Amino acid sequence: MREFDEPSRTSGPGVVADGPAGAPTVLVIDPAGEAPHNEIPATWRNLTDRLRIVWLRVPAAPTWQSTVDKVLTMHRDDVKPVLDVVTSGPIAADVLDLVRRHEDLVRSVLLVDPEVEVHDEFARVVVRSSDSPDDRIPPPLPLGHPDVVFGVVEELDRLG
Template sequence: MREFHKEGPRAEGAPVVWAGRDDGPALVVVDPSGAAKHNELPPTWDQLASHFQIAWCRIPASERSLEDVEDVLETLTERRASANLVASGEACPAAIAIARQFADIVSSVLLVDPVDDDNTGTLADTGIEVRVVARSHHGPSDRVEAPMPLGHPEVVDGVVSALASMS
């Protein structure tokens, strides 16, 4: 699996932040930028935390990188919880690969600014839906370069819309 940058202020803090419900369906966020540094979800995710278990996997904060995501999915397997993965930018291909490993519990992979749109159909044989839920606009309204931060309201809106259309 690919290793991600583990330097800078976003690398500080817990590698996995759990929030939301103690049981039921889960959202597993694979975040290469390292948001949720202070053990709290971005406030935009509060609406999702009331309906889901959320495991925010902060890739830059982990010495083990993607092994933490696999550990989260193993925990969810033990809890018999279904999971939807949310990934951004350079973490998208890794999230798709991990979803294939855990096809028995993963329902979908929701992508934000994927580095390669060709990967969106790669899980068709598993029944796991792969969908792009948000993209940077590459215009004056964007304040940061792609990928769009996972805490951005457009990302949350895209996740909510995707989940609603799949249920």
Template sequence: MPEPFPSDPVRAEGPPLVAAGRSGAPRLIVLDPAGAAKHDGLPATWRPLAEDHEILWYRIPVEGAWRETAETLAAPERSDLVTSGPLAADALQLAAEHPGSLRSVLLVDPAAEGVISPGDAAVADEAWLVQHDAEIAALRESGVEVEVLAHSRDDPDDQVPSPLPLGHGWVVDALRETLAKLEAR
């Protein structure tokens, strides 16, 4: 697993894991490169998801978050893994190491390892998918779906540079739709 992100004293405070929802419900494992949920609560947009899911929100800037993620994925419980740009390639690697524990890897702005212009995000994401095609194909062959949930858009409503925060409403809406499709399969 990668080394922790450069220390941001504000983001590195608080717990490495924020857990919410119903134990035993379908599990969402979130790898958050931004370290949201600092005050031991999910972003407001995610709280309704906790009614029907168990959510394990790992705040990657916090020491110990990667270790705890690996421990969770070592358990045989089937989960969906959600992350964004800076951690997208790492999420594919984690999924390859734990395919029996994951149903899907769901990505937001996977190409955004830094800031990308919203107008370039979709094209950059497509190029990222091509670059990681072999890993994605191997995961799909092992039964793990890989999908891009959302990316920044060149749209007046998109005032946030890429990558979209995991708590953004577009991300949560796309996550709901994707989870429903996965359930229907």
């Protein structure tokens, strides 16, 4: 498992967002801390014409759990919120626990290489990489990786 404690990942904004307000929202809770330059990763940008992408960079947001609660609570008064959460690896269990407190707001939790077994009805594993010597990127796959974006989009389309 990769380590995400590089100093460069802890600098920059804790949260970045792009896409139209009021659109279906994808909250990406990133343990690796991509998007350090106040923009979501390039692989996600073409989705912002139809989705609101909110990217929470865990290394730059030490109180990330309260930030997740705040972001989810902001949707409490939406008429019909469409909110999906994406996360990976080492924080999957914590994110699932947080979402359980907001199950009425969150349509799905989409997981990449979770380190836990997934039993919640609202949670789905969208990408699982192997930890084989042939793999160029060890798990968890970065959330900005094209395979992750493809898996997320495929699942969002299936959810309708």
